[in-house]
Amino acid sequence: MRRARHPDEQGHVDNNGVRIFYEVYEHDGPTVLLMPPVAFAHSRVWKGQIPYLSRHFRVLTFDGRGNGKTDRPTHPAEYGPEQFAADALAVMDHTATAEAIAAVLGPRSIAAVRMAVDHPQRVAGLALLAPDLFAEREFADAWRVADDEPHTGFGAFNPHLMRSDWPRFLGEWSRVMFPRPHSSRQIEDLIAYGLETNGETFVASTIGNRYPPQDEVLEMAHRLRCPCVVTQWGVPMWPARTSEIFARAAGAPLVVFESLGPMVSVRWPVAVNLLLREFAESIRDERDPDYERWNGPIAVGVARPRRAAGLNTTERRRETDDCREPR
Amino acid sequence: MIRFDLETPRATSRRAAGGRRRRALFVSSPIGLGHVHRDLAIARELRAVVPELEIEWLAQDPVTRVLEHAGETIHPASRWLASEAAYWAAEAVGHELNCFEAFRHMDEILVANFMVFHDVVSDTPYDLWIADEGWDVDHFLHEHPALKTARFVWLTDFVGHLPLAEGGPREAELTADYNAEMVEHIDAHPRIRDRAIFIGDPDDAVQERLGPGLPTVREWAEEHFDFVGYINGRPAITPEARGAVRAELGYGEDEHVCIVTVGGSGVGEALLHRAVAALPVARERDPRLRMVAVTGPRIDSGGIPSDDGLEVRAYVRDLDLHLAACDVAIVQGGLATTMELTANQRPFIYVPLERHYEQMIHVDHRLRRHRAGQRVRFADAEPEPLAEAIVEQLAAPVDYLPLDPSAAHRAAALIAELL
Numbered sequence: 001m002r003r004a005r006h007p008d009e010q011g012h013v014d015n016n017g018v019r020i021f022y023e024v025y026e027h028d029g030p031t032v033l034l035m036p037p038v039a040f041a042h043s044r045v046w047k048g049q050i051p052y053l054s055r056h057f058r059v060l061t062f063d064g065r066g067n068g069k070t071d072r073p074t075h076p077a078e079y080g081p082e083q084f085a086a087d088a089l090a091v092m093d094h095t096a097t098a099e100a101i102a103a104v105l106g107p108r109s110i111a112a113v114r115m116a117v118d119h120p121q122r123v124a125g126l127a128l129l130a131p132d133l134f135a136e137r138e139f140a141d142a143w144r145v146a147d148d149e150p151h152t153g154f155g156a157f158n159p160h161l162m163r164s165d166w167p168r169f170l171g172e173w174s175r176v177m178f179p180r181p182h183s184s185r186q187i188e189d190l191i192a193y194g195l196e197t198n199g200e201t202f203v204a205s206t207i208g209n210r211y212p213p214q215d216e217v218l219e220m221a222h223r224l225r226c227p228c229v230v231t232q233w234g235v236p237m238w239p240a241r242t243s244e245i246f247a248r249a250a251g252a253p254l255v256v257f258e259s260l261g262p263m264v265s266v267r268w269p270v271a272v273n274l275l276l277r278e279f280a281e282s283i284r285d286e287r288d289p290d291y292e293r294w295n296g297p298i299a300v301g302v303a304r305p306r307r308a309a310g311l312n313t314t315e316r317r318r319e320t321d322d323c324r325e326p327r
Numbered sequence: 328m329i330r331f332d333l334e335t336p337r338a339t340s341r342r343a344a345g346g347r348r349r350r351a352l353f354v355s356s357p358i359g360l361g362h363v364h365r366d367l368a369i370a371r372e373l374r375a376v377v378p379e380l381e382i383e384w385l386a387q388d389p390v391t392r393v394l395e396h397a398g399e400t401i402h403p404a405s406r407w408l409a410s411e412a413a414y415w416a417a418e419a420v421g422h423e424l425n426c427f428e429a430f431r432h433m434d435e436i437l438v439a440n441f442m443v444f445h446d447v448v449s450d451t452p453y454d455l456w457i458a459d460e461g462w463d464v465d466h467f468l469h470e471h472p473a474l475k476t477a478r479f480v481w482l483t484d485f486v487g488h489l490p491l492a493e494g495g496p497r498e499a500e501l502t503a504d505y506n507a508e509m510v511e512h513i514d515a516h517p518r519i520r521d522r523a524i525f526i527g528d529p530d531d532a533v534q535e536r537l538g539p540g541l542p543t544v545r546e547w548a549e550e551h552f553d554f555v556g557y558i559n560g561r562p563a564i565t566p567e568a569r570g571a572v573r574a575e576l577g578y579g580e581d582e583h584v585c586i587v588t589v590g591g592s593g594v595g596e597a598l599l600h601r602a603v604a605a606l607p608v609a610r611e612r613d614p615r616l617r618m619v620a621v622t623g624p625r626i627d628s629g630g631i632p633s634d635d636g637l638e639v640r641a642y643v644r645d646l647d648l649h650l651a652a653c654d655v656a657i658v659q660g661g662l663a664t665t666m667e668l669t670a671n672q673r674p675f676i677y678v679p680l681e682r683h684y685e686q687m688i689h690v691d692h693r694l695r696r697h698r699a700g701q702r703v704r705f706a707d708a709e710p711e712p713l714a715e716a717i718v719e720q721l722a723a724p725v726d727y728l729p730l731d732p733s734a735a736h737r738a739a740a741l742i743a744e745l746l
Binding site: 002003004005047048051052055181182184185258268269270271273274294295296297298299 | 332333334335336337338339407409414431432433434435436438439440441442443445446467470471472473474476501504505507508511518
């Protein structure tokens with residue numbers, strides 16, 4: 001009852017023995033493929049987008065391996081970006097989807113990039129929302145923290161905690177995901193999605209995702225042929241800034257959401273809906289996207305913000321270059 | 328360079344471009360039918376002040392049925408709205424509806440419906456948007472002020488999510504957090520609501536705090552709202568006219584008519600059964616008692632056993648007339664129905680939905696102030712005490728605070744200033 005729109009078709013598709021759950025929301029094309037995030041969540045993270053986008057486009061989504069109504073393989077080798085891309089292609093084949101505009105959130109973006117590079121005829125556009133495209137030192141540090149150290153905040157991203165106290169990891173990590181105040185609903189949802197799987201599965205999926213080195217990712221960015229848009233969160237405490245380097249290499253616009261955490265589409269569904277619609281329509285209509293269409297004359301008596309959401313790339317680069325570690 | 332900036336307020340044009348007629352979009356909440364009746368009253372008054380104003384409605388069932396009946400123009404995009412009424416009905420368990428949690432979990436529907444609103448106002452230039460408890464519109468305009476491109480009027484009859492003791496510290500913390508967000512929204516963007524109109528008087532605002540470190544509801548509402556008094560959908564009938572109305576409805580001079588209604592949503596079937604169970608006991612004390620139980624479209628009237636003096640009706644046309652003409656009523660604690668009875672100076676028993684802070688706190692406060700109705704907790708609504716309350720109410724003198732009939736006009740005048 002809580003859904004605003006129910007799928008027109010749902011089911012499972014088999015990809016080499018792993019059953020993948022998918023949903024189709026019928027409408028005229030193009031098809032927007034909403035790819036699932038990492039395994040602590042599943043396709044319901046798109047609940048803010050599906051009802052809107054499906055009024056304008058055909059929408060396809062599926063639960064990623066490791067959560068939701070999709071199988072949960074146990075070995076890390078089952079969670080590589082190539083398997084994830086193959087899942088997406090299997091769902092597209094099964095639903096007679098020749099090509100789709102793919103939107104993806106977070107670390108599994110690398111699979112979407114690989115799919116776009118390896119199967120350019122299947123991917124008509126690529127929207128990367130707050131992607132972690134290559135390993136950040138901070139992630140690696142958190143991952144390596146010893147068992148007896150406190151796992152709080154960013155340090156919660158640690159296999160010891162995931163395995164020993166999965167609910168506590170979810171509690172800690174969901175607060176990292178949503179740093180903006182008044183996010184209790186989003187935090188609750190994320191914990192609920194997470195409780196549908198377990199720490200062991202998540203550890204396997206994280207190891208399996210195999211963050212490639214930066215050079216390899218940027219090389220893929222150069223090979224991208226489809227239109228692309230990249231968003232980045234804008235929380236200073238967050239160290240990862242992979243989006244910007246990727247956007248620059250891909251020649252794609254970068255949109256920064258100030259004061260929001262990585263799960264921009266969940267915390268600011270309206271903004272991301274408008275962004276994705278503009279992106280998809282620009283591809284459908286073969287025109288340049290206009291992400292400034294909402295920037296009318298500023299209201300009288302309102303101070304121009306010093307830093308609005310969506311800074312230009314140059315400014316952003318200047319801010320972040322100093323704190324990035326060479327790799 | 329990209330600036331995808333929805334946070335900076337944008338200029339809104341005051342005058343219609345190209346000399347076209349001025350146009351307003353009215354968003355009327357479908358959670359209960361109370362909103363649409365008062366909204367129609369406001370619309371009528373607004374047209375009297377601004378005769379050339381075109382009003383279109385973005386609304387959903389059951390509100391659209393009332394609007395169609397009134398000959399209003401419903402925007403075709405209304406069909407895209409996700410059903411809030413069905414959602415609320417499904418959230419209720421027996422006579423219990425935790426309205427705060429239900430509201431929180433309606434987040435997906437609120438986003439979906441805001442996007443419908445946004446599409447509508449992006450495709451058609453309106454001079455004015457009016458939202459009567461259109462929570463999605465108000466919330467997301469404050470989240471993304473750049474999306475406000477017309478004058479905006481916010482109407483509500485209560486302010487603040489309030490915790491109930493049963494909810495424990497978690498509910499206290501969460502309600503305070505939601506209220507803090509509202510306070511921050513208004514502080515950060517005081518010009519999103521060009522008018523904020525409270526459907527009531529300052530005394531109707533409760534004295535509870537919005538949360539630790541936050542003002543009381545009354546303090547904050549007085550600072551941020553215009554108070555127009557309560558707007559009743561239809562003028563109250565006079566005591567002199569009541570006899571004729573009763574005769575028209577088939578109610579005899581010598582019978583004591585008790586109307587039982589729980590609204591059209593399907594929430595409250597349990598109360599219908601309780602009321603019906605109390606009838607034989609009540610009729611032992613007052614043989615002239617006649618009970619009319621109105622099930623509404625979503626409750627199976629066949630599930631209610633027949634009894635002497637009982638009439639079960641699935642649908643009653645002009646229910647408000649029946650309420651205005653009855654001798655006593657048993658209703659939920661919803662504001663519109665209880666105030667309809669208050670306006671008509673009718674005795675009534677109200678049984679607030681459990682865990683429903685609006686009915687338990689806000690409406691209850693307002694009814695006490697108006698000296699109207701007798702509150703009975705659902706747990707106490709057993710045949711014996713309920714029968715006693717019916718008989719008591721039939722005998723009790725009615726001395727309710729009168730309502731100001733010019734409230735709708737006052738609201739319309741405030742809105743018209745924006746055009």
